[in-house]
Amino acid sequence: MAGVYDFVPAIAALPFLAFLVSLFFGRYMPKRGAEAGVIATAGSLGLSTWTALTVAGFTGPATSYNANLYTWVQGVGDGALTLSLGVLVDPLAALMLLIVSLISFLVHVFSLGYMNDEGETGLPRYYAGLGLFTASMLAFVFSNNLLMAFMFFELVGLCSYLLIGFWFRDDGPPSAAKKAFLVTRFGDYFFLVGVVGVFATFGTGLFAPITDGGTVVAESFPQVAEHALGGEASVETFGLETGTWFTVLGLLVLGGVIGKSAQFPLHTWLPDAMEGPTPVSALIHAATMVAAGVYLVARMYGFYLLSPQALAVIALVGGFTALFAATMGVVKQELKQVLAYSTISQYGYMMLALGAGGYTAAVFHLTTHAVFKALLFLGAGSVIIAMHHEENMWTMGGLKDRMPVTYYTFLSGSLALAGIVPFAGFWSKDEVLFEALVHGLGTLETEASMVGTLLLVGYAMGLLAVFFTAFYTFRMVFLTFHGDARTDAARDATENRWNVTFPLAVLGIGAATVGFINMVPVAELTGAEIEFLHDWLAHGGIDATTTETYSELLHDVAGIEAAELGALGPGAVSLALALAGVGTAWTLYNVPDPVEQTDKLGGLKTLLVHNYYQDEYQVWLAQGVTVPLARAADRFDQGVVDGVVNGISSVSLFTGSRFRRIQSGLVTNYAALMTLSLVLLLIVFVLAGEVMG
Amino acid sequence: MAVVTEYYLLLSAAVFCIGLYGILTRESALLFLMSVELMLNAANINFVAFSFYWGNLTGQVFSLFTMALAAAEVAVGIGIILVLYRNFEGIDVTEAATMRW
DSSP, X not given: OOOGGGGHHHHHHHHHHHHHHHHHHGGXXXXXXXXXXXXXXXXXXXXXXXXXHHXXXXXXXXXXXXXXXXXXXXXXXXXXXXXXXXXXXXXXXXXXXXXXXXXXXXXXXXXXXXXXXXXXXXXXHHHHHHHHHHHHHHHHHTBOBHHHHHHHHHHHHHHHHHHHTSSTTSSHHHHHHHHHHHHHHHHHHHXXXXXXXXXHHHSOOBSSOEEETTEEEEOOHHHHHHHHHTTSSOOOOTTSOHHHHHHHHHHHHHHHHXXXXXXXXXXXXXXXGGGSOXXXXXXXXXXSHHHHHHHHHHHTHHHHTTOHHHHHHHHHHHHHHHHHHHHHHTTOOBHXXXXXXXXXXXXXXXXXXXXXXXXXXXXXXXXXXXXXXXXXXXXXXXXXXXXXXXXXXXXXXXXXXXOXXXXXXXXXXXXXXXXXXXXXXXXXXXXXXXXXXXXXXXXXXXXXXXXXHHHHHHHHHHHHHHHHHHHHHHHHHHHHHSSOOOSHHHHTOOOOOHHHHHHHHHHHHHHHHGGGGXXXXXXXXXXXXXXXXXXXXXXXXXXXXXXXXXXXXXXXXXXXXXXXXXXXXXXXXXXXXXXHHHHHHHHHHOSSSOOOGGGGGTHHHHHHHTGGGHHHHHHHIIIIIIHHHHHHHHHIIIIIIHHHHHHHHHHHHHXXXXXXXXXXXXXXXXXXXXXXXXXXHHHXXXXXXXXXX | OOOOHHHHHHHHXXXXXXXXXXXXXXXXXXXXXXXXXXXXXXXXXXXXXXXXXXXXXXXXXXHHHHHHHHXXXXXXXXXXXXXXXXXXXXXXXXXXXXXXX
């Protein structure tokens, strides 16, 4: 019987089809290819919903699915690798499929208002890019092995390049597109080495074991790794200690994650990527490309749990990025720039949660963030349409009354981002910080106290970032929507049509309510069974990817313990900080005529406006170190390597031109030469014979 | 009473040297061919002499083969000489010296 799982590949195939249709027939369509994209993503959304319901057990017993569908390299002989494309659907993948297809669908609808109604040209190319982007991301989500994930990871990067550089005739977008591509490629390089390393070590890239009637037919690499650590299996570790080698592998793959999820120090591409069309920003930064990195860590979490060192690095990078990016967001003047830095910062929280063993918290924040960040970007897009593509917040003001739908939905997203109860962001961010705190405290007393310290450092930075997040979020809201209109464009702004307000409304309601799927503090207070996401991730047909397994591993292998601590206290602290941030923003910017308070920061402002000179130092790294190095290598190649080859050939040419003179064309000469040579040879033989004899 | 093998070898060496001298000094292609024949036959004498010395027929059989080969070589050689004559109006090998670098 054809179950829903047979249709899972179609979730990605539909947008791919839309890509082809938009590319080849888009110009003949009344909406220039948008129809194909909207219908395809609606289909994907339907299929994803069906899949999620099946995984949840609404259509029968709760199941999961993991199968290889197509083998494209068949290994022959011992130790040969077999490479396949396959589908893995477990609660995590089903949830992510739902999020990605929902956001893509809404972004496609929004594009009708942002691109079509604004009379943009080149739309078939735009919708083709959007379709391919969605298709690659969806395929990445249901990949069942690391190599397939890598392939679609790369495709996502390619599409981001195409879409960010959509307005290729301007100066900014092509260079931003190149930067995004190169910076993420730099991370992906490590990922590729990691993929090769995983295959070389374990001989498989499967995320979860494939079972057939209860018996395991193909083991997954996290499992093999676990057995190897327990001494039940042996793997090739290239001369390193098993645990150390796994940490190295984990950190190599993490390189790709840091690039794609825009974590420090590879975050510099993301703010520049704002040069792309706003719906693209919403898609890239809410649910797809940037989420891919975090999702990858969650996907192979069973492997990362084997290495507490790698976890600590993840947590530290995440916590640091959360704070670091939040401080930069405080001084930005452009709407989308603020959102860009908040994206970096929020993904830092997810990394912090993953590093701290808060798998559920990370997935939760991934979910809520996808909703409210897509909302904020689309809201920003709505404002940008009304402001005739002016993005500087200082030219806005007072849009509240003229754009009510945009304002209230944007406010909902902002409250969620700032982490104000009861909006989505509060619940998830609170849980992230809570997990970091309890695991940090718990591990501090064990042998792995170093890891515990790092987790607590990450927690402290994340907590501090809450204040900055709330502050810059509401600075943005007040500057954009409150006070008096500061320009004519802001005075004449009007609300947009349904294709803009409909996605905003859907996401606005989502941003207010998504958090209810996992209200841990409330559950603790009332004792009610409402931690739906916890239950969702804890069950599933594949034991190896459930949180039950993960919590065992976290305790047994990684040695990370949880301290006994109520969720209410830490929640109250982070809420108080968030409210303090909102209050500060309120006093400084919720006035009829706000002034640039950033000048009071003095030298710090210069530092923040220049993004801590991250771009400068990376450019210096490229021009000051890499270019001379490349030049030296070039000189070595041209001079020494080529020189030797050329020298040998010219010596042969020269000797050849001299030696050919003996070819006189006279038979007599040849005969004489032969005779003389023979005589010479005989003499040599005689002499040699005497010496030897 | 049989002749000592050394004499055969001396004879053979003498015939060979005469042939070699012919090749190195003459300019006519026909004399070339004849000199080559002399050298081949010097080798034949060696074959037969050693065959006789060791009481082994292999060398004699080889000399038969060499004679057949020499006949074939002469056929080819005469053919070349004919063409040489047609092209250069003579059979002087120093004239035909253009097939070189």
